[in-house]
Amino acid sequence: MVIDLKCACLYLSRYPLYQLGNPQLRIFRTNFFMTLVKPGKEQPPDTVQFRIPMEMTKCDIKNYLEKIYSVPVGAVRTRIQYCTNKKRNHLNQRVKRPDYKVAYVQLVQQQTFQFPEIFPQKDTALEPGSVEEMQDQFMQDEQQRQKADPRRGGVTEWFGL
Amino acid sequence: MAAPSRLPLLQFCSTRVFLLRCTQGFHGEPVVREPAYPPVIPSRTAKSKSAKKRREEDYYNQVRAASLVQDKLRLLTRLQRKKYVVYPQTFTLNADRWYQHFTKTVFLPGLPGKCSVGRQVVDKENGKVPPAAGGVDPTVLDENTFSELRSLVGNGILQENFYLKKRRPFLQKEQEHFVAPFLSNLVSSVTSSLAKYNPLLKMSSLDFNPEVSFYWMRGERTVPRGHRRGRVDPIRFQINDQPHCQIRVPEQLEEFLPLQESVSAEVPVVHFEPNRLPMFQRQYDNNIFIGSKVTDPCSYGHTQFHLVHDRFKRGRLIKGNLADQVEVRLRANAIASLFAWTGAQAMYQGFWSHEDLTRPFVSQAVVTDGQYFSFFCYQLNTLALTVQTDQDNPRKNICWGTESMRLYEQVKDGEVVGLNDDVLKLLVNFLLNKPQKM
Numbered sequence: 221m222v223i224d225l226k227c228a229c230l231y232l233s234r235y236p237l238y239q240l241g242n243p244q245l246r247i248f249r250t251n252f253f254m255t256l257v258k259p260g261k262e263q264p265p266d267t268v269q270f271r272i273p274m275e276m277t278k279c280d281i282k283n284y285l286e287k288i289y290s291v292p293v294g295a296v297r298t299r300i301q302y303c304t305n306k307k308r309n310h311l312n313q314r315v316k317r318p319d320y321k322v323a324y325v326q327l328v329q330q331q332t333f334q335f336p337e338i339f340p341q342k343d344t345a346l347e348p349g350s351v352e353e354m355q356d357q358f359m360q361d362e363q364q365r366q367k368a369d370p371r372r373g374g375v376t377e378w379f380g381l
Numbered sequence: 382m383a384a385p386s387r388l389p390l391l392q393f394c395s396t397r398v399f400l401l402r403c404t405q406g407f408h409g410e411p412v413v414r415e416p417a418y419p420p421v422i423p424s425r426t427a428k429s430k431s432a433k434k435r436r437e438e439d440y441y442n443q444v445r446a447a448s449l450v451q452d453k454l455r456l457l458t459r460l461q462r463k464k465y466v467v468y469p470q471t472f473t474l475n476a477d478r479w480y481q482h483f484t485k486t487v488f489l490p491g492l493p494g495k496c497s498v499g500r501q502v503v504d505k506e507n508g509k510v511p512p513a514a515g516g517v518d519p520t521v522l523d524e525n526t527f528s529e530l531r532s533l534v535g536n537g538i539l540q541e542n543f544y545l546k547k548r549r550p551f552l553q554k555e556q557e558h559f560v561a562p563f564l565s566n567l568v569s570s571v572t573s574s575l576a577k578y579n580p581l582l583k584m585s586s587l588d589f590n591p592e593v594s595f596y597w598m599r600g601e602r603t604v605p606r607g608h609r610r611g612r613v614d615p616i617r618f619q620i621n622d623q624p625h626c627q628i629r630v631p632e633q634l635e636e637f638l639p640l641q642e643s644v645s646a647e648v649p650v651v652h653f654e655p656n657r658l659p660m661f662q663r664q665y666d667n668n669i670f671i672g673s674k675v676t677d678p679c680s681y682g683h684t685q686f687h688l689v690h691d692r693f694k695r696g697r698l699i700k701g702n703l704a705d706q707v708e709v710r711l712r713a714n715a716i717a718s719l720f721a722w723t724g725a726q727a728m729y730q731g732f733w734s735h736e737d738l739t740r741p742f743v744s745q746a747v748v749t750d751g752q753y754f755s756f757f758c759y760q761l762n763t764l765a766l767t768v769q770t771d772q773d774n775p776r777k778n779i780c781w782g783t784e785s786m787r788l789y790e791q792v793k794d795g796e797v798v799g800l801n802d803d804v805l806k807l808l809v810n811f812l813l814n815k816p817q818k819m
Contacts, residue, residue: 262653266475295473326474328705
């Protein structure tokens with residue numbers, strides 16, 4: 221298989237094996253794309269989390285960030301997340317959710333990164349005197365009326381006079 | 382009273398009993414006895430929190446009551462569970478802050494007054510003037526001995542790098558090939574020539590490639606999954622360290638700071654779980670070892686010498702954008718190794734987390750990669766690191782340390798160029814450290 225180094229479609233090929241004396245392997249216009257994601261579990265402030273294609277390695281990530289984005293990288297750790305094959309569709313066939321690779325990149329020189337809040341929490345404060353506020357108040361009063369007498373201690377009205 | 386005639390047999394065999402029975406009916410002083418109930422304590426085997434507390438109390442009392450140190454250590458290390466393995470020489474970033482948090486250590490740059498270069502020994506009776514800062518005390522060490530030491534060190538460096546014809550070492554074995562024999566040579570020769578000035582060194586024991594290990598608990602976590610899910614467990618740590626060589630002595634070194642004195646610096650607190658460092662968990666034998674068994678007479682530590690592995694050499698770190706991590710890793714190495722050594726020494730004397738130290742334990746370390754030397758002193762003030770014992774514990778462990786200093790610039794044409802005297806003086810001061818009464 222001829223490996224075209226200019227437009228490296230690295231999904232279908234392995235890297236050419238290096239032997240002493242070979243020139244430095246250079247790849248222009250890679251086919252890799254990394255996605256910055258918000259960490260699911262709390263990460264230390266200098267750690268950035270990415271979802272990367274399965275074929276990418278730690279060295280690839282380091283070179284990618286340093287050469288293309290000029291971000292100096294301290295350490296990279298990767299893992300592969302296995303996703304379920306248990307779900308079934310309407311034809312009872314098993315449907316695989318695709319696996320993905322996650323990379324944790326630690327930045328140098330105490331730099332920190334905080335993933336931004338894309339969906340900020342909105343304060344739902346209704347205007348006094350508006351229709352929505354009166355409706356909300358009415359619903360709350362209804363619910364209060366429907367509740368049983370707390371002095372009965374949870375006993376239903378079936379028992380009693 | 383009239384004896385009934387119907388009981389002739391009774392009269393013969395049991396007159397005494399009959400009499401006794403009669404006497405009991407007489408009115409006399411009532412015997413007052415306090416009701417003796419057993420103490421009301423919670424059960425041992427019930428599935429309740431008070432029963433769990435009682436089992437823990439019984440366990441702690443059992444450890445306290447153990448007379449031999451070996452029994453205490455066995456009871457404390459008997460239960461095996463998953464624990465974090467702390468490596469003193471680590472590839473992780475910013476490891477020194479995390480290690481300070483795990484060991485409750487404060488790091489102070491520079492060395493304590495006793496060990497710094499220009500150690501002042503003022504003789505109050507004669508009123509001798511202390512030597513100028515930067516010099517070795519002339520009353521202890523004279524110029525001849527110092528120049529002898531210089532030549533010893535220079536010869537050691539040349540031996541490995543110039544005189545001996547060596548093959549090119551295999552990948553990542555340069556330190557083992559060039560620096561390890563030089564370090565052994567340096568330590569043994571300098572120690573033997575300084576032995577006449579420090580009688581402690583005459584009674585010391587120099588170990589090569591000893592094993593130092595320590596097991597401790599710090600912090601708590603809830604077990605997330607498994608058959609023990611939901612239970613609150615302490616987080617366990619284990620260090621298994623192999624310094625290049627160490628000096629063990631029979632007498633304890635003097636403290637740098639009094640035990641009760643508080644230091645203004647704070648212990649850094651890390652709120653993340655240790656596996657985010659990253660640090661990994663394993664389950665195996667819980668070891669506590671200083672380099673020799675409990676019955677050895679040299680049960681206190683003096684100095685450790687650490688060799689930086691090829692993977693963590695300066696050149697590799699600078700190539701990998703981690704130039705600021707060089708000092709960080711040296712500090713992490715010193716803190717972890719010295720905490721393990723002093724902690725193990727304290728446990729050998731019978732102290733543990735619920736029976737805290739009554740005197741501080743002190744040790745020193747030199748971390749080197751052949752050319753750069755850094756010196757560290759550690760004072761262990763407390764072993765009470767578990768959540769229960771740490772609540773009212775104001776004591777902190779203290780680590781002093783220097784930046785890395787070059788011993789020599791390079792080896793050129795059979796000559797050592799730029800041999801730094803300050804480093805040698807610090808080394809001499811370290812090795813001459815001894816308790817006041819000797």
